[in-house]
Amino acid sequence: MSHRLKAITREEHLRFVASRPSVSPLQLPAWGEVKPDWQAESLGWFDDGGRLVGVGLVLLRPLPKLRRFLAYLPEGPVIDWDAADPDRWLDPMLAYLRKRGAFSVKMGPPVVVRRWSAEAVKAGISDPRVRRLEDVPPTAEEPGARALAERLRRSGWRRAQPGGEDGFAAGQPRHVCQLPLAGRSLEQVQNGLGQQWRRNIRKAEKAGVKVVQGDYEDLGAFHELYTETAERDRFAPRPLPYFQRMWTALTAEDPDRMRLYLAHHDGEVLAAATMLTVGDHVWYSYGASTARKREVQPSTALQWRMIRDSHERGARVYDFRGIGDTLDEDDPLLGLLRFKTGAGGEAVEYLGEWDRPLNRVLHKALQLYLSRR
Template structure:
């Protein structure tokens, strides 16, 4: 029997999220405040006895001049994905979104499919025959992921094309890098670092690098380094008001939802990073650094401070977020993958994002419009 679904208020949504050990930072009520171009709504799934058993933050992007919407649930919804019948969860959601005027729905099931250990990843990077992460045998295949994918296909959902250029920033990384913290002391976590990481942390300490928490007033300092990083690493930076909005919205919901860290050396800020926390899941969200004084290793210093603080907060996992799935030496992102792999964690593949066009003509027209903006 299908669950009953209806819109819920922020307080009810937040209470549901707070009671769970791990929920994406994009599935908390305050995330809707970070996205002013989208209309946010909290959805709740209820059992027959009226118990709230699932929740989701849906972002609605309007089609120009029409009261029709592209509906997006980033890294959500938060439901029982191991259910033997996903239709009883998803069909009520689709019916609700149709009534809201949605012409297309995209979601990102928080379902892990495969994991590669740091050793397996290191061997894969060194293997000239391995072009992509998927070419390498995974250390762990998560049970149940295939069944979820099969159910979604039967219900009409289709995986968003890999590398698809939609022209708007909704896509979330399918591959991430995570360091498990659960049941491990801080010393055990550091012992898992490779020799280069441990050496660089010591270099930063000996050089006098100091990592401190920043405030709202420090966001422009972070932003100056972020734009320098964007130019160096060839990506389009978000505007400063985006980060100011993140700070205000997320910290209003919980004071530790977002933190800013700055690495100082001789009166100069060499690196900065934002950290997000929901329950026992902590994310390294955005990082920035200058090309100057790299020899004092501010990036390793800032990561070690953030990981230490995350451990103190009771984190079960420290999430470095997205990694490239290419192992091509010519790819400029491979260096970032090597850096993250040095932390001794694991590469994690999620099920990816899935689309269900409710009106194929409007779905196609919207994506065409966004690609030409």
């Protein structure tokens, strides 16, 4: 029998989040305020006894000139994904969103499929026969994830094609890097750093790099570096008001939900990054740096301070967020993977994002539109 689903209040949503060890920041009520081009709504699943047993933040993006929506639950919903019958949760969600005018639903189950230790990744990189993570035997595998994927397919869900974060092309990374902190002393975490990390930390200390926490007024300095980073790495930067909305919305929900760190050297800000925390899970969110004075290693000093602070506050994991799945020496994304796993982090594969068309004509039209952008 399916759970009952209805819209819930912000307070109900937050109380449920507080009862969980980890929930993606993208499933917080405040995230809807960060995305003004989407309509946001909190959904709640209730059992037969009327107890709230699951929540989801759904973002609704309207089609131009039509009252039809793409419904998106980034890195959610927050339900029991180990349940034997996921349709008990997903069918009422689909019925509710169909009534709201959704023509297609996209979700990102926060379910881990496989993990590779830093050592396994390093061995894969050094093997010339290996081109992708999937070619490397995983350190750990979750058999229930594959069974869930098969149940989703049988129910009409299809794995989504990767896309950008803006507009209709919503999407979150399927592969991330996570540094385990639970049950480890800071000394053990430090001993797990690769040689290059330890060397660069010493360089930053010797050069006098200082990492400090910033506040709302420092977002402008962060954004200047972020814009420079976007130009250098050839991606479209978000405007400053986006980060100002993030800060205002997330810190209103919890004063320590979002932090800003800045790496200084001789009075100049060389690197900066934002950090998000929900429960015992910490995420490195956005990073930025200048090409000047790279030899003093401000970005490594910045990350090490964020890792230390995460450990001090009792975090279970420090999440470096997205990585590519390539191990090809000719791919520029390999450098990012090397840097993140160099801290001792695991490469982690999630189940990825899934689409469920509710109106196949409109869904196909949207896919065609996205493919031509």
